[in-house]
Amino acid sequence: QVQLVESGGGLMQVGDSLRLSCSASGRIFSNYAMAWFRQAPGKEREFVGCINSGGSFTYYADSVKGRFTISKDNAENTVYLQMTSLKPEDTAVYYCAARRSSGVATMVSLYDYWGQGTQVTVFS
Numbered sequence: 001q002v003q004l005v006e007s008g009g010g011l012m013q014v015g016d017s018l019r020l021s022c023s024a025s026g027r028i029f030s031n032y033a034m035a036w037f038r039q040a041p042g043k044e045r046e047f048v049g050c051i052n053s054g055g056s057f058t059y060y061a062d063s064v065k066g067r068f069t070i071s072k073d074n075a076e077n078t079v080y081l082q083m084t085s086l087k088p089e090d091t092a093v094y095y096c097a098a099r100r101s102s103g104v105a106t107m108v109s110l111y112d113y114w115g116q117g118t119q120v121t122v123f124s
Contacts, residue, residue, distance in 0.1 A: 022096030
């Protein structure tokens with residue numbers, strides 16, 4: 001079992017930067033691929049980005065490519081989402097997810113563990 005706890009959300013202005021953290025406990029974190037998803041009110045949960053177990057490969061949704069960066073610290077059992085140039089459309093609850101695999105995936109159904117989410121609100 002893996003427990004995930006996100007932190008770092010907040011109320012931001014357009015153009016601001018913000019870093020979300022996801023701390024993991026339980027099974028061997030270094031064996032798990034990780035991802036960030038987000039869900040805006042009235043919308044389905046959508047893929048933001050992912051990173052493989054070793055932290056050497058990342059993949060992003062087109063909507064955040066070039067603005068968001070995922071990193072993984074296996075020594076600290078933490079994955080980060082660095083967000084820059086925030087836009088109002090980035091407003092959502094952001095979820096961290098873990099997959100019992102070293103390889104990445106973009107589908108919600110392929111992730112086995114989820115955090116409780118952290119709210120990010122961007123206003124103009």
